[in-house]
Amino acid sequence: MRQRDDDQGGEASSEEHQSRAKAERSSQSKESPLQFGGQSPSSDEPELPLCPELKGLEGLDPERCKTLLKVLLSLLRRITLSFCNLSERGVDALASLLSSDSSGLRELDLSNHSLPDAGLRRLSAALSIPDCKLETLRLSGCSLSDRSLADLGLPSGRLRELDLSSNRLLDAGVQLLTAGMQRTPSSLDSLRLSECQLSEGSCEALSGLLSSGSSSLSRLDLSNNNLRDSGVRRLSVGIGSPRCRLETLRVKPGGVQWSRPDLRKYSCELRVDANTVNPHVKLSEGGRRLAFSEEGQDYPPHADRFEKDHQLLCAGPLTGRRYWEVEVAGGVHVSVSCGGPGRSGGGGNNNGWFGGSGRSWSLYSCPGGFSAWHNKKGVSIPWASSPSGSPRRVGVYVDREAARVSFYRVLSGALTHLHTFRTTSAEPLYAGFGLWTWSDLPRGSSVTLCSV
Numbered sequence: 001m002r003q004r005d006d007d008q009g010g011e012a013s014s015e016e017h018q019s020r021a022k023a024e025r026s027s028q029s030k031e032s033p034l035q036f037g038g039q040s041p042s043s044d045e046p047e048l049p050l051c052p053e054l055k056g057l058e059g060l061d062p063e064r065c066k067t068l069l070k071v072l073l074s075l076l077r078r079i080t081l082s083f084c085n086l087s088e089r090g091v092d093a094l095a096s097l098l099s100s101d102s103s104g105l106r107e108l109d110l111s112n113h114s115l116p117d118a119g120l121r122r123l124s125a126a127l128s129i130p131d132c133k134l135e136t137l138r139l140s141g142c143s144l145s146d147r148s149l150a151d152l153g154l155p156s157g158r159l160r161e162l163d164l165s166s167n168r169l170l171d172a173g174v175q176l177l178t179a180g181m182q183r184t185p186s187s188l189d190s191l192r193l194s195e196c197q198l199s200e201g202s203c204e205a206l207s208g209l210l211s212s213g214s215s216s217l218s219r220l221d222l223s224n225n226n227l228r229d230s231g232v233r234r235l236s237v238g239i240g241s242p243r244c245r246l247e248t249l250r251v252k253p254g255g256v257q258w259s260r261p262d263l264r265k266y267s268c269e270l271r272v273d274a275n276t277v278n279p280h281v282k283l284s285e286g287g288r289r290l291a292f293s294e295e296g297q298d299y300p301p302h303a304d305r306f307e308k309d310h311q312l313l314c315a316g317p318l319t320g321r322r323y324w325e326v327e328v329a330g331g332v333h334v335s336v337s338c339g340g341p342g343r344s345g346g347g348g349n350n351n352g353w354f355g356g357s358g359r360s361w362s363l364y365s366c367p368g369g370f371s372a373w374h375n376k377k378g379v380s381i382p383w384a385s386s387p388s389g390s391p392r393r394v395g396v397y398v399d400r401e402a403a404r405v406s407f408y409r410v411l412s413g414a415l416t417h418l419h420t421f422r423t424t425s426a427e428p429l430y431a432g433f434g435l436w437t438w439s440d441l442p443r444g445s446s447v448t449l450c451s452v
Contacts, residue, residue: 078107091119098126107136114143141166146173160187165194171201178209195224200231207238210246219248263397266323267452270431273315278306291446292435309353310435317428322398325410325452327391328365330445333434334394335362336405338427354434361421363407365392372419381418
């Protein structure tokens with residue numbers, strides 16, 4: 001692979017660092033309790049006012065401002081704040097909104113947060129007051145546990161749909177939840193407990209709830225858990241009760257892999273697309289190892305073959321949630337790229353290298369550390385350097401629904417997050433690898449596909 005321009009080095013330039021630091025300081029100085037869409041505060045993004053004073057209206061009569069605020073809040077029906085790292089202050093602002101008699105909010109999505117315990121209790125208190133009109137609450141991927149459910153309590157009032165999927169609730173959490181639902185009347189119609197590391201113990205608790213007559217559930221999602229046949233049989237006892245109102249039950253997919261506590265439950269086996277392999281990338285070990293070769297390989301011509309860059313793509317688009325691990329040595333781009341016609345970027349196209357366009361997201365690994373690349377912009381990732389001959393293990397997680405690509409360092413079996421990109425493309429995505437060094441041919445650079 002040819003050497004890139006100096007402004008595309010392994011570390012972001014000092015000007016980029018200064019610009020980023022300045023932007024972060026500016027962001028902190030403009031902090032607002034809540035923004036639309038999870039964007040960083042800026043003058044270009046609309047803010048949701050949660051206090052009597054409205055920006056730009058200081059000259060108006062305070063009472064008129066309050067009246068205008070009530071009108072705005074009454075019109076707001078849905079807030080989506082997924083992946084926006086809401087602080088405890090932000091949760092407090094939301095709780096105030098929910099408890100306001102002026103609020104018309106019906107749907108709240110807080111998926112993929114690490115909600116603080118104090119904020120969770122504040123949110124639970126707001127849900128229980130009569131003025132709260134919320135009907136749908138999504139807390140998927142919020143790092144909740146069985147103890148968190150004790151803080152959350154039982155959502156009452158008008159709440160009809162509750163999503164607690166992708167949290168480590170375990171059987172103990174479901175037992176807490178079902179016990180509360182039997183004690184307190186609830187209008188809850190839909191409950192999602194997908195991927196919560198549940199077993200047959202949860203089935204027994206849910207079966208008791210469904211047959212008790214105190215549940216109004218008509219939809220229950222228990223997919224992506226290790227319920228086993230014995231658990232499903234226990235569920236069927238409750239479903240067979242004349243007092244059960246359940247209409248829709250999901251228990252598949254399921255199996256022992258869903259009892260794994262980390263991203264490895266989404267593991268997939270990659271297979272190299274031989275039609276994309278650059279002639280200076282040599283395959284071995286049944287296509288599971290690829291390494292740079294100064295001697296060009298005799299691969300047949302193909303429109304998708306990388307002719308300029310020492311790269312390749314894997315076969316099959318990435319759908320749903322997928323995770324894989326590789327061992328890398330030397331200089332390697334571990335990437336996710338859009339596919340389709342002309343995806344190789346051959347023919348002298350300078351945007352062909354992974355991370356060099358808006359159609360690929362890449363983690364560059366070398367003995368000196370890591371950097372994340374997209375659209376020719378690199379971000380250095382602090383990490384202790386490793387000996388040049390020592391392989392490094394990297395994990396990649398793709399979530400198409402959440403539009404994210406995340407990279408992890410795998411060390412002694414533990415995952416350490418390195419970087420996450422938000423993807424914007426609706427095109428099919430493919431795993432890819434590139435062999436590269438900053439100043440010379442990538443001698444000694446290699447990738448080995450790992451079994452997870």
